[in-house]
Each structure stands twice: as C-alpha cells, then as structure tokens.
Amino acid sequence: MKFTEKLALIPSIVLSGINFWVRPPHRLKLTVDHDFETRRERERHELDWPPVATCDPSKGHLYPPLRCINMDLHYKYDEQEALEPCTIAINYETRRIDHTYSSAWLLDNGPGGSGEIGVAFFSLPFLVPLSPFLWLAYKYYRSMEKRLGLSCQGYALLKALKGQLDPETEALLTEALKNEWTHDQVHLHGRKE
DSSP states (O other): OOHHHHHHTHHHHHHHHHHHHHOOOOOOOEEEOTTHHHHHHHHHHHTTOOOOOOOOTTTSOOOOOEEEEEEEEEEEETTEEEEEEEEEEEETTTTEEOTTSSOGGGGTOSOOHHHHHHHHHHHHHHHGGGHHHHHHHHHHHHHHHHHHTSOHHHHHHHHHHTTTSOHHHHHHHHHHHHHHHHHHHHHTSSOOO
C-alpha cells in the first residue's frame, strides 16, 4: 500500500474512532421481511430437503421459544442499492434478546477484537484535541439511554421498524430491548439504573 493510499484512509479511521469512543446510534434503513418463513419452507420443499429435524427432549438440546423478526438492511455499495438479511430474536421465556439467533451488529454486540483496538489506537492522535466534545457526545447518548431505558442501538432499531410490526410484536420487542439494557447495566456495569 502506497503512502498516499494510507493517507487517504485517515478520515475513515477518524470517523471509526469517533464511533468507537462515542457509540452513537446506528442509522438504519430496515424493511421487515414478513414472508421469510413461508419462502424458506417453499424453497426447502422445492429443493427436496429433508424436514427440519426435531429431537426428543430427553435426548438433546431444545431450542428456546423465540419470536424472530427477519429484516433486510438497505445500504449503498458501489453506488448501488444493496440488501443484507438480518434477524432479531426475542426469547419468550426471558423476555430478552437472544444473541445466538440475532444479528449481533444490530445491537452493537459484534466482535470487537484487534480491529477495534487498532481503530482506537490509530485514531487517538486525531481525537485527543476533540476529546471534550467527544466526552460531551458520549454523556449525551448515555443520558438518552438512561432516560429511555434502552440502548441507543435499540432505539435506532425501534425507530427503523416503526409501523412495520404489529402492535403485539412491537411491544414485545420494546420490552425485550428494555430488559436487555437493564440486564447490561446490572451485570456489565454493576449498577442498577
């Protein structure tokens, strides 16, 4: 990689660093895929796949009772509209988000790892002068979470799905996102908000 190509990456590293330190809500354009399950069953039948295996409860792991909301994320790729399927799963028993069956990036629970450490490290020299503003933005988003009782990412998800879900599912999703945020406050941060 040439030096000029490396310099061209600086703005994206700075923006990624701001997102890393501040954790603002995602800007999502989602469409609920109401026909996902029927289309999947039809495709399974057309391909002549065996039926989904069911197991005897005494001999294996049972899937938790879930309500899955299948969606398509609209985004731009090479100046063209693209779609990416994603899912949010709600566990009926715990009334929380089931992260095993959900798209992790929707609620910002994806893998951080060395990529995020690199972004944080390399963006730091550019962000130190902006640190008072970044701190204020961080505090603003955390106070918004405290006021709403759910994470910024959860709020962005609800906002993107507004009017696309039936009232029962929307209420269940709102309750699950609030329970998830409360759980995170108690177990990750050791405090009850």
